[in-house]
């Protein structure tokens with residue numbers, strides 16, 4: 001009698017089932033082959049170890065299992081996305097894209113071992129991130145620096161070290177919520193720090209801080225309004241004034257500047273963001289900022305400032321819990337290295353390059369994309385239009401940047417449905433909706449992505465990477481919302497090369 005495993009179909013046989021054909025067309029070929037091998041191995045293993053005879057699954061049953069496996073793997077991590085929202089630092093889309101140098105540095109340390117925490121002279125255990133921290137000092141003028149996981153972590157650490165069991169004075173207008181559950185008053189509670197609110201929502205003066213200083217006061221915290229603006233009848237104390245008060249009253253002055261601009265943001269047309277070196281120069285004892293905002297690097301939180309406080313923070317048990325890994329360290333160091341030559345930074349740090357892109361360039365690209373989109377079935381009309389992009393963090397106007405984009409009037413589906421379709425494509429394309437039109441803002445779209453944006457409107461863009469098993473049963477499984485696909489667009493859509 002033939003061994004039961006003999007009737008197991010081959011990988012090639014499985015690839016010709018309708019379900020897997022759909023996957024081969026839309027996903028990567030080797031992904032499907034790998035999945036098929038894994039599922040077949042699993043079946044072989046089960047049949048081999050089974051005490052009684054197990055039925056061999058049919059090819060279509062196996063194909064479904066393989067498809068389910070690919071889908072499960074597919075959903076494990078984030079998918080590449082094109083950011084046509086006009087929000088440069090879109091937290092949902094991962095904030096700042098990394099510089100090539102940062103990516104290469106990460107690859108170098110990720111593939112093997114590295115000198116993460118070792119002293120090369122003695123061979124003994126060394127300090128993690130020492131060189132990176134020196135670089136931060138060099139670039140910001142700070143005495144000392146410490147890098148942790150994100151700015152929220154840096155705030156947590158700073159408040160715990162400086163003011164645990166005591167009070168911190170904060171202006172009523174600066175008690176921020178950043179989203180993703182960051183709410184300053186709650187964070188302070190978590191640190192065991194008392195909050196002493198001063199002033200009013202719109203106006204807080206130096207005198208308000210002065211009047212609030214008492215025996216319990218440990219620090220003054222200034223927080224940059226990065227995702228909202230208080231406009232109109234407003235007043236707030238400048239960091240220089242707060243530093244003077246802090247010196248007089250023996251308080252630690254903490255400046256949470258948020259975005260971590262190393263160069264003058266005004267030189268990019270962003271006038272509402274503070275630069276880190278300015279706050280250090282003003283004398284803040286601790287300056288807190290993110291690595292993945294205007295700095296344009298990986299997610300990280302930086303504490304810069306007086307050695308006394310940084311050393312205390314470094315020795316605190318929380319510092320160990322909040323420390324960064326080798327990939328972040330390598331990526332951040334490579335990004336910072338670029339800042340040694342501001343011209344180099346402006347060219348090679350994607351976020352800065354986006355801020356620097358001339359309007360004429362964006363307009364030209366918008367016109368070209370609009371023209372190509374008009375040829376798509378799903379597009380009724382596409383026009384290049386002037387738009388306003390934002391640096392990000394929130395949707396309230398403040399730091400708006402002139403930009404160009406494409407306004408798309410969809411044919412026979414709503415702008416919302418089209419937006420969903422684009423978001424579920426591969427790469428995912430994120431847009432914004434204005435009335436019944438879809439707006440593609442080009443300020444945060446890499447020039448190399450323009451062709452993919454156009455392709456995303458093609459008949460096959462919906463769920464290209466994750467065809468569901470039910471859909472796959474039909475002849476043209478992914479065209480439910482769209483029109484029949486010309487076979488050539490299948491080919492161009494299947495591989496992603498950048």
Ligand SMILES: *Cc1c(COP(=O)(O)O)cnc(C)c1O
Pocket residue numbers: 150151152153178182223224225226227256257258259289290291300301393
């Ligand atoms: C973004 C931001 C934070 C939080 O930064 P993460 O790095 O996301 O933790 C804190 N404070 C301000 C002012 C911010 O802008």
